[in-house]
Amino acid sequence: MDFCLLSKFDDLLSDIFLDSQFLWFDTAKLNGDHRRPRIRSDKVLKVIQDQVLTTGKTETAVKELLKMDYFRHFLSSKPSRHQQEFLQHMKRYLNLYLPSAGFEIADTRRYGGAGRRVEACVIVTKDCSAGDPLPFCTGAIAHLAPGQEKDLQKGNHDISVLWSSTRQSNCLFLGPARFVNHDCDPNAKFVAVGPNSVSFQALKNIKCGDELTAFYGRHYFGENNCDCRCGTCEENQQGFFTPQDPALSPPVQSNARKRKHSAGAAELKRHRKRSSMPCVGQIDLEQLIGSPMNETDEGGDMPAKMTGSPLAKSFQPRLSSSAPPPATKQDSSPPPHLQEEEERRQVMSIHFLCNDDNDTKQQPDSASSRSSSISHSPLDLLCDAVLDAEYLHFNAKQEPQDAPAALTVVVQPVHPPNHPPHFTAAIKTDVDRTTFSLDHPDSAVGLSPLLDRSLSHPPLAIKREPSGHNHKPSQKHKAAAKAKAAQSSNDDDFLDDVSDLSSVCSSEDDEEKPAPASPDDLTDPLSSSTSDSLEDQPPKASPTTRASSHPQYKRVLEATLDDALRCTICERPLKDDQVTDTSAAADVQVANELATWTWSPSAAFTDWNPQRCPRCERHVRVFGQEWPNRKIHASFPLRQPSIPGHRASPPPASAKPKRRSRKQQHLRKASFTKTFLRSPPTPTSEIFDGVDSVF
Numbered sequence: 001m002d003f004c005l006l007s008k009f010d011d012l013l014s015d016i017f018l019d020s021q022f023l024w025f026d027t028a029k030l031n032g033d034h035r036r037p038r039i040r041s042d043k044v045l046k047v048i049q050d051q052v053l054t055t056g057k058t059e060t061a062v063k064e065l066l067k068m069d070y071f072r073h074f075l076s077s078k079p080s081r082h083q084q085e086f087l088q089h090m091k092r093y094l095n096l097y098l099p100s101a102g103f104e105i106a107d108t109r110r111y112g113g114a115g116r117r118v119e120a121c122v123i124v125t126k127d128c129s130a131g132d133p134l135p136f137c138t139g140a141i142a143h144l145a146p147g148q149e150k151d152l153q154k155g156n157h158d159i160s161v162l163w164s165s166t167r168q169s170n171c172l173f174l175g176p177a178r179f180v181n182h183d184c185d186p187n188a189k190f191v192a193v194g195p196n197s198v199s200f201q202a203l204k205n206i207k208c209g210d211e212l213t214a215f216y217g218r219h220y221f222g223e224n225n226c227d228c229r230c231g232t233c234e235e236n237q238q239g240f241f242t243p244q245d246p247a248l249s250p251p252v253q254s255n256a257r258k259r260k261h262s263a264g265a266a267e268l269k270r271h272r273k274r275s276s277m278p279c280v281g282q283i284d285l286e287q288l289i290g291s292p293m294n295e296t297d298e299g300g301d302m303p304a305k306m307t308g309s310p311l312a313k314s315f316q317p318r319l320s321s322s323a324p325p326p327a328t329k330q331d332s333s334p335p336p337h338l339q340e341e342e343e344r345r346q347v348m349s350i351h352f353l354c355n356d357d358n359d360t361k362q363q364p365d366s367a368s369s370r371s372s373s374i375s376h377s378p379l380d381l382l383c384d385a386v387l388d389a390e391y392l393h394f395n396a397k398q399e400p401q402d403a404p405a406a407l408t409v410v411v412q413p414v415h416p417p418n419h420p421p422h423f424t425a426a427i428k429t430d431v432d433r434t435t436f437s438l439d440h441p442d443s444a445v446g447l448s449p450l451l452d453r454s455l456s457h458p459p460l461a462i463k464r465e466p467s468g469h470n471h472k473p474s475q476k477h478k479a480a481a482k483a484k485a486a487q488s489s490n491d492d493d494f495l496d497d498v499s500d501l502s503s504v505c506s507s508e509d510d511e512e513k514p515a516p517a518s519p520d521d522l523t524d525p526l527s528s529s530t531s532d533s534l535e536d537q538p539p540k541a542s543p544t545t546r547a548s549s550h551p552q553y554k555r556v557l558e559a560t561l562d563d564a565l566r567c568t569i570c571e572r573p574l575k576d577d578q579v580t581d582t583s584a585a586a587d588v589q590v591a592n593e594l595a596t597w598t599w600s601p602s603a604a605f606t607d608w609n610p611q612r613c614p615r616c617e618r619h620v621r622v623f624g625q626e627w628p629n630r631k632i633h634a635s636f637p638l639r640q641p642s643i644p645g646h647r648a649s650p651p652p653a654s655a656k657p658k659r660r661s662r663k664q665q666h667l668r669k670a671s672f673t674k675t676f677l678r679s680p681p682t683p684t685s686e687i688f689d690g691v692d693s694v695f
């Protein structure tokens with residue numbers, strides 16, 4: 001398959017079948033000019049539910065989808081060969097929704113770098129034993145023509161590129177399988193399932209919910225994978241997690257880490273020049289995939305054909321030999337089979353060009369903006385603003401008739417020069433004195449890598465701007481601010497700390513502590529005039545008033561952190577950052593507009609009971625069952641999103657309607673509600689609905 005074609009197909013299909021359907025963030029796109037297709041995602045979902053999920057037939061789903069205007073127009077101008085390739089790739093994505101798929105795409109921040117970007121990963125949705133194939137998790141391979149590689153590098157996108165020594169060219173590895181991340185002690189391996197397709201086979205027993213990982217190579221993430229962030233490296237204190245020798249390292253540990261990385265990068269550059277292979281790692285495809293690519297075999301890559309393919313043999317034998325040995329602290333020499341590979345460098349290398357330069361990845365780009373954890377999500381700001389407003393409401397000590405009846409939270413995009421755009425929120429009430437603005441309300445979320453340490457706020461700190469009082473920072477404070485800013489030369493380290501802070505923030509102890517005085521706090525004109533109105537306000541331990549220290553506020557906060565902010569299905573903590581990501585779709589929509597919500601604060605507390613994490617929320621919406629279940633009983637209709645103009649087809653005339661007693665009807669309704677509409681609607685799901693209808 002042609003590289004350009006595959007990359008465009010993959011961008012389009014991952015958008016339609018993943019980003020717009022199942023994910024709460026955007027997956028990396030290969031083409032910088034990719035735009036979200038104008039296709040009704042609710043209609044696509046209906047086809048997926050009716051065909052793939054209920055009947056398990058991707059073929060019929062493809063036929064149904066081709067009836068949609070969008071696909072008809074898209075394919076009408078393409079030659080039939082390209083049409084076939086497109087449909088083949090579409091099937092790879094549709095396989096994600098098969099009841100027996102055994103895997104799904106999920107989110108992870110493990111590999112996201114300093115900014116803790118959300119990235120995609122693959123998790124298994126049923127227990128697997130060692131040796132089990134994962135036939136539906138496939139990726140396609142397309143070859144790059146000379147010169148095209150430069151375009152790839154220019155794009156700075158997170159893409160997967162393989163080196164084919166038989167063809168002496170790079171090739172592209174795309175499809176759902178490209179979301180499998182690297183682990184030095186992986187639980188799966190690549191296997192070839194045709195001339196142009198790759199799948200996986202379990203190397204160990206894998207539990208439902210575990211991430212599926214494969215071995216990319218020894219030098220993918222710097223020399224000896226010194227920047228590898230996999231779970232094994234973390235456990236063994238290797239790669240990115242290698243502890244620094246205090247004698248050798250400067251005071252700040254991660255600076256040393258950086259030096260090591262840049263030394264590795266320089267070495268790798270030299271190495272690449274020598275070898276003329278533009279790749280980081282050099283891995284033999286025979287080990288990676290199990291068999292060299294058969295260039296003449298033009299067979300399909302779908303699972304049914306796997307057993308017939310000569311390459312299918314690679315599923316059974318050499319299981320142990322092709323598995324890279326577990327990474328141990330002591331053993332830094334390559335495993336025997338890889339040593340051999342290095343000598344031979346026979347067939348193909350797999351590497352990820354963008355990984356070459358981590359810095360470039362930090363650049364905000366249109367396609368990945370939704371997944372960026374550094375954006376100030378409007379919903380995140382909104383939630384914090386409502387919390388803070390509720391606090392003010394508690395403390396305003398005003399006559400009931402003066403209490404604000406409603407809040408208007410204005411979330412506005414800000415485009416500071418030389419900084420990534422972000423949002424600010426301002427709360428306006430009908431009572432003048434409680435009007436305040438809120439910016440960077442959360443330490444973990446409200447930061448951008450380009451902002452310095454001085455902007456680190458304690459969580460949920462309130463900034464109030466009393467009218468007519470302009471408090472200027474003193475010289476002493478300015479000097480302190482400068483000294484602090486100078487310290488924060490390394491944004492990476494800072495953001496690491498900040499990310500860790502989010503967990504610290506949720507501990508009770510921390511909430512009792514006074515907020516650290518940061519330069520931004522100092523410049524914040526917190527005046528006594530506003531604080532005076534809040535009798536229960538703790539003494540002025542810090543220039544920043546801690547909303548969380550108020551008993552009533554604390555109760556709400558604790559309840560939120562302990563109970564509500566935990567997914568009731570998978571029990572993953574529902575943290576701020578996850579809430580941010582659920583609303584990330586809204587970022588895209590409101591990025592250039594002013595968004596305004598009016599919300600009663602008490603309603604926000606009583607009605608909003610976030611129960612599911614974004615993944616489980618989406619899972620229920622798509623599969624009609626709680627994660628990880630997805631087997632659909634035809635007798636139970638799925639909860640369909642309402643499609644304007646869509647009417648359910650009338651029952652056949654022959655079908656005699658059954659009469660049910662009132663009690664039966666009531667019970668039936670209750671059980672349906674219990675099954676499909678378990679939790680009350682949340683602000684999050686409202687946003688989902690709105691966003692989906694836009695798409």
Ligand SMILES: C[S@@+](CC[C@H](N)C(=O)[O-])C[C@H]1O[C@@H](n2cnc3c(N)ncnc32)[C@H](O)[C@@H]1O
Pocket residue numbers: 027028111118119120121158159160178179180181182183221227228229230352354355
């Ligand atoms: C083929 S992609 C895997 C899917 C990727 N997470 C995504 O969201 O598209 C490879 C990229 O994932 C990340 N990655 C995967 N495994 C990693 C590891 N062990 N350490 C650091 N980064 C890793 C790197 O950013 C790499 O460039």
